[in-house]
Amino acid sequence: GQSLEQPSEVTAVEGAIVQINCTYQTSGFYGLSWYQQHDGGAPTFLSYNALDGLEETGRFSSFLSRSDSYGYLLLQELQMKDSASYFCAAYNYGQNFVFGPGTRLSVLP
Amino acid sequence: DTEVTQTPKHLVMGMTNKKSLKCEQHMGHRAMYWYKQKAKKPPELMFVYSYEKLSINESVPSRFSPECPNSSLLNLHLHALQPEDSALYLCASSQDIYNEQFFGPGTRLTVL
Numbered sequence: 001g002q003s004l005e006q007p008s009e010v011t012a013v014e015g016a017i018v019q020i021n022c023t024y025q026t027s028g029f030y031g032l033s034w035y036q037q038h039d040g041g042a043p044t045f046l047s048y049n050a051l052d053g054l055e056e057t058g059r060f061s062s063f064l065s066r067s068d069s070y071g072y073l074l075l076q077e078l079q080m081k082d083s084a085s086y087f088c089a090a091y092n093y094g095q096n097f098v099f100g101p102g103t104r105l106s107v108l109p
Numbered sequence: 110d111t112e113v114t115q116t117p118k119h120l121v122m123g124m125t126n127k128k129s130l131k132c133e134q135h136m137g138h139r140a141m142y143w144y145k146q147k148a149k150k151p152p153e154l155m156f157v158y159s160y161e162k163l164s165i166n167e168s169v170p171s172r173f174s175p176e177c178p179n180s181s182l183l184n185l186h187l188h189a190l191q192p193e194d195s196a197l198y199l200c201a202s203s204q205d206i207y208n209e210q211f212f213g214p215g216t217r218l219t220v221l
Contacts, residue, residue, distance in 0.1 A: 030207055042199060042212040043152060050207075087151050091207050096165065097142075099151035 006102035022088035040084040113213035132183040132200030144199040
């Protein structure tokens, strides 16, 4: 089977740094993506890792370790608008894409 | 144009109705997707079209029928749906498979 695990909820204050972890168990793993979804909105792409290591895009960074079947999304200088659900998504060979259960991030003033 | 559009935004239908959801993109993307999302759950992949050919059908019931008339358009035909099919239906596109996916705003479907 294919499964991904993420914490269900994370809470942090404005200006802080938060890390959202994702572990995966999939067959034919190709890469790991991260998406943000605000309540009532559509998912928005944040980052993608096909290779091990860190990818940085502004305040967001994402990391992948294939040997550990593990990745994380790092959000820096948190803002209130970052309150949303964050999904990791495994891209697998065979054009199969599986989303994790999502982590609801609450940013407090 | 860097967006994916979906119509209608909301749809209410009875179990005996036939309706269609539409999705359009003008970014020249060659891969298009249908996802189903229930409240507080992740999107679930239903179908993938790559270069206008259906390449993934994730064991979706036959009451859902996808169609890709051309590289910019994607339809999802609905027939004899069940109340449990009520959900947000999301369309997405990407330049190619394994690239960043751009999602449309979704169609919120209610089956009575």
